Amino acid sequence: MDTTVADPLVGRVLDGRYRVESRVARGGMATVYVARDIRLDRVVALKVMHAHLAADDDFVRRFIGEAKAAAALSHPNVVAVYDQRTDGEHAFLVMEYVRGRTLRDLLDEQGRIGPRAALGLLQPMLAALGAAHRAGLVHRDIKPENVLIAADGQVKVADFGLARAETASKMTRTGMIIGTVGYLAPEQVLSGHADVRSDVYAAGVLLFELLTGRLPYEGDTPLAVAYKHANETVPAPSAFTPGLPASVDALVARATARDADARYSDANAFLAAAAEVHGGLSPDFDRRLAESARHDATSVLQAPPPNRTAVLDARSARGPEPPPERPAGGALSALTGRYALIALGVVAAVVLGWAVWYQVSGQYDHVPEKIIGMEAAAAQRALTDAGLNVRRGPQIFNDRVDRGEVAATDPAPGARVSQGATVTIQISKGRVPREIPDVKGKSEADARSELERRGFEVGDVTSVPSQTVAKGEALRTKPAAGEEHSPDRPVDLVLSSGMSVPDLTGRPTKDAQDQLTSLGLKVDTQERETEGKPAGTVVDQDPEPGTGVSRGDKVTLFVTPRDCLIGQFFCSDGGSEQGSQIPVPSVVALTFDEARRSIEASGFRVKIGSRVGNHVLGQNPLPRTQAPRNSEITIWG
Numbered sequence: 001m002d003t004t005v006a007d008p009l010v011g012r013v014l015d016g017r018y019r020v021e022s023r024v025a026r027g028g029m030a031t032v033y034v035a036r037d038i039r040l041d042r043v044v045a046l047k048v049m050h051a052h053l054a055a056d057d058d059f060v061r062r063f064i065g066e067a068k069a070a071a072a073l074s075h076p077n078v079v080a081v082y083d084q085r086t087d088g089e090h091a092f093l094v095m096e097y098v099r100g101r102t103l104r105d106l107l108d109e110q111g112r113i114g115p116r117a118a119l120g121l122l123q124p125m126l127a128a129l130g131a132a133h134r135a136g137l138v139h140r141d142i143k144p145e146n147v148l149i150a151a152d153g154q155v156k157v158a159d160f161g162l163a164r165a166e167t168a169s170k171m172t173r174t175g176m177i178i179g180t181v182g183y184l185a186p187e188q189v190l191s192g193h194a195d196v197r198s199d200v201y202a203a204g205v206l207l208f209e210l211l212t213g214r215l216p217y218e219g220d221t222p223l224a225v226a227y228k229h230a231n232e233t234v235p236a237p238s239a240f241t242p243g244l245p246a247s248v249d250a251l252v253a254r255a256t257a258r259d260a261d262a263r264y265s266d267a268n269a270f271l272a273a274a275a276e277v278h279g280g281l282s283p284d285f286d287r288r289l290a291e292s293a294r295h296d297a298t299s300v301l302q303a304p305p306p307n308r309t310a311v312l313d314a315r316s317a318r319g320p321e322p323p324p325e326r327p328a329g330g331a332l333s334a335l336t337g338r339y340a341l342i343a344l345g346v347v348a349a350v351v352l353g354w355a356v357w358y359q360v361s362g363q364y365d366h367v368p369e370k371i372i373g374m375e376a377a378a379a380q381r382a383l384t385d386a387g388l389n390v391r392r393g394p395q396i397f398n399d400r401v402d403r404g405e406v407a408a409t410d411p412a413p414g415a416r417v418s419q420g421a422t423v424t425i426q427i428s429k430g431r432v433p434r435e436i437p438d439v440k441g442k443s444e445a446d447a448r449s450e451l452e453r454r455g456f457e458v459g460d461v462t463s464v465p466s467q468t469v470a471k472g473e474a475l476r477t478k479p480a481a482g483e484e485h486s487p488d489r490p491v492d493l494v495l496s497s498g499m500s501v502p503d504l505t506g507r508p509t510k511d512a513q514d515q516l517t518s519l520g521l522k523v524d525t526q527e528r529e530t531e532g533k534p535a536g537t538v539v540d541q542d543p544e545p546g547t548g549v550s551r552g553d554k555v556t557l558f559v560t561p562r563d564c565l566i567g568q569f570f571c572s573d574g575g576s577e578q579g580s581q582i583p584v585p586s587v588v589a590l591t592f593d594e595a596r597r598s599i600e601a602s603g604f605r606v607k608i609g610s611r612v613g614n615h616v617l618g619q620n621p622l623p624r625t626q627a628p629r630n631s632e633i634t635i636w637g
Contacts, residue, residue, distance in 0.1 A: 001175075007031075009023075009031075009048065009090075009216075010022060010023060010033070010409075013038070014035075014048075014085070014087040014090060015086075015087045015094065016034070016045070016571040017037060017039050017521065018035045018037055018038070018044065018046060018094065018524065019031045019036045019038055020033055020034075020087075021033070021034050021036060022036045024045070026519040027145070029049065029053060029486075030048055030050060030053075030092075030345045031044055031047075031048050031050070032046070032047050032048075032049045033045070033046045033048065033129060034046075035585035036370055037094070038096040038614040041196075042097065043097045044082065044094050044096070044097050045094075045095045045096065045097040045098075046092050046093070046094060046095075047092060047093040047095060047159075047392065048090055048091070048092040049063065049090070049091045049092065051089060053091075054086075054089055054090060054091040055089070060086075060091055062083055063084070063091060065337075066145070066194060067081060067084035067093055067571055068084070068136070070160040071084075072135070073131060073132055073135055073137060073160060074549045075128055075131040075132075076154070076156075077124045077125065077127050077128035077131075077154070077155055077156055077436070078128045078131065078132070078139065078157055078160065079095055079096050079098060079148065079156045079157065079158060079159075080095065080096040081093055081094070081096075081160075082093050082094045082095060082096070083427065091095055092297070092569050095158070096156075096612045098148045098150050098156055098158075099150060100148055100149050100151045100539075101148070101149055102144060102145050102146075102147060102148055102149070102546050103121065103144035103145075103147035103149060103155075103206075103210075104143075104144035104145045106149060107144055107209065107210070107213065109238055110488070110538075110585070111213040112210065112211060112212055112213030112241065113203070113210045113211070114242055114285070114286025114287075114289055114290065115245070115248045115285065115289070116278065116281045116283070116285050116286045117212060117279060117286055118207060118210035118211055118276060118360065119248075119274050119278040119281075119631055120278065121149075121155060121208070122203065122207050122210070122274055123149055123271060123274055123275060123278065124156075125142075125155055125157055125203065125206075126203060126267045126268075126270050126271035126274060127155065127267075128155075128156070128157040129142070129196075129199050129203065129266075129267035129280065130241050130266065130267040130271055130412065132199075132267075133196040133199070133266040133268065133408070134268070134396055134407075134410075134426060135396060135575070136396055136397040136398055136399075137160060138194055138195055138196055138199060138623065139157070139159070139160055139200065139202075140188075140194045140198065140199070140555065141159060141180060141183075141202075141207065142157075142183060142199055142202035142203055142206060143180045143182070143183050143202070144206060144209070145180075146158050146159045148204075151351050153271055157201070160541060163465065165493040170426070171475035172208070178234060178409045181204065181222040181225050181226050181229075181614060182205065182215045182217070182225060183201075183202040183205045184202075184226060184229055185197070185198040185201035185202065185229070185260070186201075186229055186230045186258050186260075187260055188297060189226045189227075189229050190230055193397055195400065196265075196266040196361060196400070197260040197261075197264075197265070197269065198260070198264070199266075199267060200255050200263045200264050200266065200267060200270050201255065201256055201260075201263060203255060203267065203270060204234070204251075204252050204254075204255025204263075204270075205234065205254035205256060206236075207252055207255065207274075208234060208237050208249070208252050208256070208551050209233070210250065211221075211237040211240075211241055211244060211252075212237050212252045213240075214240065215227060216234045216235060216256075217232070217234075222316045225619050228272075230258075233256075233258060234253070234256040236249040236251055236252070236253065237249060237393075240417050240474055242293070242394065243289050243292055243293065244289075245280075245281070247277045248277060249278060251273060251274060251277050254273070256295075257269055261604075264413075265372050265400075265413070267412075267623040268408060268409070268410070268411075268412030269372075269412050269414060271412055272367075272411065272413065272414045273411040273416040273432060274415065275280045275415070276414075276416065277374045277387045281505040284382060316561025320405055322629060328342075330578040331483065341493065342418075346474055347422065354500075355518065360420065366414055366415065366417065367383075367384075367386075367388070367409055367411055367412065367413050367415050367417060367423055368382050368383065368386060368413065368415055369413050369414050370413070371383070371404055371406055371413050371615075372401065372407065372408070372409070372413055373402075373405050373406065374403075374405060375404060375405055375406075375475060376404060376405070376406065376427050379406045379424070379425055383423050385418045387420060388417065388419070388420070388421055388422070388423050389420065389421065389423070390422070390423055390425060391422050391424045391425070392424075392425060392426075392427070393408075393410070393424040393425065393426040394428065395427050395428070395429040395432060396427075396428065397424050397429060397431060397432040397433060397486060398428040398430075398431070398432070399431050399432050401428040402430075402488070402501075403428055403429060403430040403486075403488045404427060404428065405426060405427065405428050406425050406428070407425070407426050407427065407428035408425075408426045409423055409424065409425050409426070410423070410424040410426075411423065418619045429486070430486035430487070430488030430489065431455075431487045431488050431618070432480065432486070433485055433486045434455065434483035434485070435454075435482060435483070435484060435485075435489060436451075436454075436456065436477055436480070436481050436482065436483050436484075436485050437450050437451065437454055437478060438563050439471055439474045439477060439481070439493075440469065440473075440474055440475060440476060440481070441474065442468060442473060443472065443473060443474070444461070444472060444473075444493070444495055446474075447474040447493055448493070451477070451491055454487075454518070455487040456485070456487050456490070457487070457490045457491070458490060458491060458493055459491060459492045459493075460490075460492045461492070461493045461494075461495060462492070462493075462494055462495070463494070463495045463496065463497035463500055463548075464494060464495075464497060465496070465497050465498065465500045465548060466482060466497070466498065466499065466553070467499045467519065467551075468590060468594060469496035470496060470498065470551065471497060471498030471548050471549060471550040472495060472496065472498075472552040473495065473496050473497045474493060474494070474495055474496075475494045475495060476490040476494045477491050477492065477493055477494065478491070478493075478494065479491065496548075497548035498548035498549045498550045498553075499519055499548070499549055499550070499551075500545075500546050500547070501521075501543050501544070501545055501546065501547045501548075501549055501555060502515060502516075502545060503540070503545035503546075504538045504539060504541050504545075504557065505538050505540065506538065506539075507537065507538050508537055508538075509525065509536045509538060509557065509559045509562075510536075510578075511538065512538045512557055512559075514582040514583060514603075515527065515558070516555050516557075517582065517601070517602055518582060518583040518584070518585050518603070519551070519585070519602075520551035520552065520585070520598055520601035521549065521551065521552070521553055521554070521555050521556055521601075522552065522553065522554040522555070523554070523556075523557060524554055524555070524556045524557070525557045525559055526556060526558050526559070527555070527558075527559055527560070527586050528540065528558040528560065529560070530560050533560045534560065535560050535561060535562050536559060536560060536561075536562045537559060537560055538557050538558065539558055540558040540560065541555060541556065541557055541558065542555070542556040542558075543555065545566070551597065551598070551601060552601070566598065571592060581626035581627065581628060581629075582602070582603055582627065582628075582629050583624060583625075583626060584602075584604070584619075584621045584622065584623055584624065584625050584626070584627050584633060585598050585602045585623065586619075586623030586624065587599060587616050587623075587633075587635060588616050588617065588618065588619060589615060589616065590612065590615065591614055591615055591616075591617050592608065592615070592616060592635070592637065593616065595616045595619075595635050598635050599635075603629045603630060604627065604630065604631060604632065604633045605630060605631070605632045606632070606633060606635065607632045607634045607635070608634075608635060608636070609634050609635065609636035610636045610637075611636065611637055612637065613637050614637070615637050616635045616636070616637045617632065617636060617637040618635070618636050618637070619633060619635045619636075620633070621633065
C-alpha cells in the first residue's frame, strides 16, 4: 500500500504557504514530509509533530523555544531550520531539504566502514556538534538516522533540540527512557541528565558502529541495553574488526568512558583528537585492511623484516659464492665509493632531521589541552606564552564552566596549529538560562526551596504591601516567573507584607467598620470615653495605621460612646448618610476563588456570570462604589 497516498496531509497546504507533496519518514516524535514553499517557490522539509505531542501545551512551548535556538545555529554541517509554525492541530518545523540519504542507509548498505572513511564521516558531524556546544545547545539524540549525507557527499546533522523539548514536556512517561537507547550515555540512563559530554558518548558509540557494523550492546529489551550502558565498559572495536589500530580503539574508549569527566570535554575536543588519528592513517589504509581481512592476515598489515639468521643459514647451505667482478681500480675504488655513500647518508640524515624538527617543533604547535576552565586573563597568557595570538569571540552560556572562564576555543584544545596562529577564545557568561518557577502564594521557606531545587540562588528578600497575598507569602520574583535566567545570577524574592491598615482615627464608627470589612478584615469595636471627641467616632485603633495584615486578621477600633435617646433607641454614631451602603471591593484580575472570599468577607453575596478562564475580568457593581450590605455582586471572566 502506498502510505503517501493514504496520508491525509499529502496534498494539503499548511499555514497557507507550505504544500505537502510526499511523506519521507515517520519517527517517534514526528513525520517528515517534502513540501513546497509556495511563497518562495522552493522545496523544504516539514517535520510535523505527532498529535499527542502537539496537544501538550508545555511541549509546544518548549518546542518553539528549542526551534528558535536551533534556527540561530548557523553551520554548514547543520540542517538549517527556517521557521516554526502551527496550523490547527499541527505543530511543525520548516527545514532545509537535504537530497541524499541517512548514515543509517549507508550502514545498512555496507555493513561496516573502514577506519579512515569512518573518521572522515565523523569529523563534519563533530564539527556540527562543536558549533552547537559552543552555543550552549545539547543535541541529546545523536544516531545514524539524524546524520544526513547529501548527494554531493556533505554531512549534515538534524534534529537539534527536539529531544530536550520532549524531555521537558510534562506528559506521563512511566518506564520510558527519552532518546535512542543504543546511544544513551550512562548519566542519561541513571538520572535523565544530559550535557555536551552525553553527545560525545553518543558520537563515540556511533563511531564504534561505523567501525564494526553493530552497536556495542545488545539485549532482549531496551531496559537490558540501558542497564549495560550504565554498568559496562564499551568494548574495543578491534575485538570485532581485527586489524584496527590502537589509536582508533583509544579514541572510542575515551569518548565512551562511563565517567563523563573522563571523556572529551565536548565535541570540539573529540574533533581535534579524531582529526589527529585520521591524519595518522595512510590514504590506502582501508584498502589494505580489507585485503588483509580477505587473506586472513588479521594482526599485521605489513610483512615483518627478513630474519637475518635464516638468510645466513640459507647462504651456508648453498656453499661459498664467487666474488663479484670489479672494474679496474680494485679495493681503493670500492672503499672510496663506500665512504662516499656513508657521507651522503649522514648529510641526508642531518637534512631530514632538520626538516622534521622544523615541521614539528619549529613551525607547528598545539592549543593547550587545559585551556577550558581557565580564567580569561590566565588563558590569554598561556596562549601567548605558547606563541599563539588570541582573539576574543562572543560570550556563551555553559553549564560546566563558571562565568568569566574559557568555555570554548577555536581551534579546539589539543588541535595542531601553526606557530603564530590566532586562537579564538569564548568566555562563559554563566550557566545556560532556565525558566524561573512561579512561587506566588508559597511561604518564604517553600519559595526558597523551589528556587533552589531548580538550581537558582535566592538573592535579596524584600516585602511590599498586597491586598491579595497573605502576609509573609511570596508575591513575585525578580526577574519574573517564566523568564529565562542564568542560575549563576541570584533571583530576588519579593514577599507580601500584607495589606496596610488604614488610618481610621477621627472617622465615624460606621464608615471605619465598613472600610475594614471591605478589605476582608474582621472588626472589633470597643468604647472609650474621650473628652473633646464627637460621639461615635474612632479615637484609636489596634494595630496601628500602616501595619501589615492579611485577610481575616482582626482590627480593634476604640470609639467614643454614642449619644442615645429613650434607652438605646435613636443613637447617633456619627455615621455617614449612606446608612447601610458599604464600599464595593475590587476583585478584577483575582481568581474566582479569591474573588469569592473577598466579596463575602466584605459583607456581600456572590453571583457568577459567564466563566471561560480562571480569573475575573469584570464585576457589577463597579469597584469603590457603594452598595447595600448583603447585596449581590456579579463577577464574570
